Amino acid sequence: MKPEQEHAFNEFVTARGAALRRTAYLLCGDWHDAEDLVQTALTKAYAKWHKLRNPDAMHGFVRQVLVRSFVDSVRKRSSRETPSGTLPDTLRGASEDPDTRVVLLAALARVSPAYRAVLVMRFWEDQSIEQTAALLNKNSGAVRSATSRGLDQLRSILGDQVLDLVRG
Numbered sequence: 785m786k787p788e789q790e791h792a793f794n795e796f797v798t799a800r801g802a803a804l805r806r807t808a809y810l811l812c813g814d815w816h817d818a819e820d821l822v823q824t825a826l827t828k829a830y831a832k833w834h835k836l837r838n839p840d841a842m843h844g845f846v847r848q849v850l851v852r853s854f855v856d857s858v859r860k861r862s863s864r865e866t867p868s869g870t871l872p873d874t875l876r877g878a879s880e881d882p883d884t885r886v887v888l889l890a891a892l893a894r895v896s897p898a899y900r901a902v903l904v905m906r907f908w909e910d911q912s913i914e915q916t917a918a919l920l921n922k923n924s925g926a927v928r929s930a931t932s933r934g935l936d937q938l939r940s941i942l943g944d945q946v947l948d949l950v951r952g
Contacts, residue, residue, distance in 0.1 A: 785834050793833050796842050797826060804850060810904045811854045813893035821857070825850035847909070848919045851901055855920070858897040891941045899934030906931055 785793070804825070808818035829846045836842060892900060905916040906927075917927045 785830075789834055792842075793830060796846070800843055800846070804846065807847065807904060807909060808850060808854070810889075810892065810908050811851070811897075811901060812857075813889075821850065821854055824853045824857075828853065844915075844919075851905065851919050852921070855898065855901055887942070891938055894941050895934055895937050899930055899937055902927055902930040903934045903938070 801822070804822045805815075805818055808821040808825075809815055812818055812821055825846060828849050832845075836845060892903065895903065901920060902916060905911045905919055906913070911919065913924045913927050913931075916922075917924045920927065922930075
């Protein structure tokens with residue numbers, strides 16, 4: 785890799801690393817796994833970095849690698865492993881009620897991984913249906929369906945807590 789490309793990659797990691805870790809945490813529900821997922825994604829992105837022509841596409845490319853790495857890891861996971869329901873003691877950047885955030889993150893951790901990936905991209909990363917479809921290598925109809933089913937799954941997990949969250 786050329787020195788200017790190396791510099792651009794290092795600047796990207798410095799600027800976007802925390803956001804990537806937060807997204808990875810939402811996908812996998814564990815900070816240690818999130819760190820591993822980000823490391824995997826950045827390693828894969830580094831290998832392809834020299835091919836990127838548009839600097840504005842860097843974040844989208846790395847996020848796509850992150851999400852696809854998550855989906856691949858879930859496919860490979862042993863059937864004996866289950867997602868952890870534990871949450872960290874503190875949540876940085878929580879702009880809403882911390883209790884609500886804890887409840888939602890715990891529920892999100894119980895949503896099936898494929899639906900969780902769609903929900904995180906659509907509602908946390910604020911991606912459009914088309915952008916999410918491109919990230920996950922699916923068509924827009926599959927993303928709409930997965931969004932609907934993921935929200936249904938989230939609602940069924942939350943049960944009566946949904947009303948409590950809405951009422952505040």
